[in-house]
Amino acid sequence: MTKNSDTRDVDSILAAYRLPERIPFGTELAPVMYRADFRDGKWQSGELQPFGDVPVNPAATALQFAQQAFEGMKAYQSPDGPRLFRPNLNWHRFARSAKRMLMPEVPAALFARALATTVSALASFIPRGRGQSLYLRPTMFGLDPHFAVHGSDNFAFLLMASPSDAYYADPIRIMVERENSRAATGGTGAEKVGGNYGASLFANDHCVSRGFDQSLWLDPATHRNIEELSAMNFMAVIDGELHTPALSGSLLDGVTRNSLLQLAQRLDIVTRERTMPVEALLDDVRAGRCSELFACGTGAIVAPIGAIGEASGTSYELREVNRMAARLRDALLDIQEGKVADPFNWIVDATNARRLGNYLESCPA
Numbered sequence: 001m002t003k004n005s006d007t008r009d010v011d012s013i014l015a016a017y018r019l020p021e022r023i024p025f026g027t028e029l030a031p032v033m034y035r036a037d038f039r040d041g042k043w044q045s046g047e048l049q050p051f052g053d054v055p056v057n058p059a060a061t062a063l064q065f066a067q068q069a070f071e072g073m074k075a076y077q078s079p080d081g082p083r084l085f086r087p088n089l090n091w092h093r094f095a096r097s098a099k100r101m102l103m104p105e106v107p108a109a110l111f112a113r114a115l116a117t118t119v120s121a122l123a124s125f126i127p128r129g130r131g132q133s134l135y136l137r138p139t140m141f142g143l144d145p146h147f148a149v150h151g152s153d154n155f156a157f158l159l160m161a162s163p164s165d166a167y168y169a170d171p172i173r174i175m176v177e178r179e180n181s182r183a184a185t186g187g188t189g190a191e192k193v194g195g196n197y198g199a200s201l202f203a204n205d206h207c208v209s210r211g212f213d214q215s216l217w218l219d220p221a222t223h224r225n226i227e228e229l230s231a232m233n234f235m236a237v238i239d240g241e242l243h244t245p246a247l248s249g250s251l252l253d254g255v256t257r258n259s260l261l262q263l264a265q266r267l268d269i270v271t272r273e274r275t276m277p278v279e280a281l282l283d284d285v286r287a288g289r290c291s292e293l294f295a296c297g298t299g300a301i302v303a304p305i306g307a308i309g310e311a312s313g314t315s316y317e318l319r320e321v322n323r324m325a326a327r328l329r330d331a332l333l334d335i336q337e338g339k340v341a342d343p344f345n346w347i348v349d350a351t352n353a354r355r356l357g358n359y360l361e362s363c364p365a
């Protein structure tokens with residue numbers, strides 16, 4: 001690889017960088033990012049560069065057709081140095097999202113090099129408090145400018161980073177969304193692509209205007225069964241068991257969802273992945289059989305839910321808030337932060353590109 005003219009910039013930028021006194025969640029952007037481009041039919045070698053605006057042609061397929069995909073993952077400061085949590089799942093999911101958007105897969109070696117280079121450069125800026133981490137945002141988008149509806153031949157792959165505090169929100173109030181859909185059957189709901197978020201903004205804004213925090217999406221075909229929230233999966237504690245909507249093809253297969261289900265089983269909690277009709281859940285909440293609801297995702301890990309309601313303003317409080325959620329969150333964080341042994345082989349050194357690349361390729365999707 002040729003030495004880039006920005007290398008000095010990167011070194012001096014890192015030397016001058018200071019973490020803010022109070023670390024926010026997801027708004028402090030690290031001063032460097034990794035970039036590799038797909039050109040002439042192959043991935044070019046990437047490099048760390050100063051974080052900042054990137055030139056994008058206004059007619060690029062990324063902007064005109066949402067030819068785009070992204071991931072959300074975290075590097076944690078363990079006693080043995082920075083660690084990643086199940087990055088194989090993010091890598092495989094990123095590949096599925098890219099494929100669905102007619103974009104090339106990022107090879108394991110490149111994904112690993114981007115992660116290891118970025119995390120190594122930022123290792124001293126990973127905050128160490130409980131739940132704190134370096135949030136990582138791999139992103140890919142089409143660069144070619146044209147208005148004809150077909151994909152690009154050229155793509156940018158960026159890895160951005162954000163030193164982040166734990167996301168301790170007050171319990172959220174969710175509103176059952178009965179009109180709009182987030183993602184269609186046969187659409188892109190199972191992929192992590194920006195278009196899904198674009199499709200959610202209008203309804204979410206409406207739900208906020210009704211005094212709620214987030215929309216609870218139902219299945220797009222019948223609007224009867226619960227799917228998930230806009231950026232988090234959904235879980236319910238019913239008669240002491242942990243229930244979550246089964247993967248339907250239009251909801252996201254979350255890393256946190258999958259991990260909490262496995263952790264719960266280890267804690268002898270019965271787990272059920274099933275079709276969850278919303279009317280039955282509301283009955284269970286009113287009758288007290290459903291004691292607790294929470295959402296889960298990489299950012300918040302778990303977000304306790306205080307109430308569930310309707311656009312009319314009707315809402316039901318949960319009998320318990322943040323009880324099983326807090327227990328699972330602690331169990332997960334203990335593994336992610338290296339406070340307890342990792343019985344699942346979920347944790348891997350974030351700074352060694354070779355080892356990380358092997359891990360990505362050897363661990364299942």
Ligand SMILES: *Cc1c(COP(=O)(O)O)cnc(C)c1O
Pocket residue numbers: 072192196228229230231232233252253254255256257296297298299
């Ligand atoms: C990212 C995301 C989640 C959470 O997935 P994790 O892998 O746990 O971070 C859930 N739902 C949607 C729609 C998402 O985009």
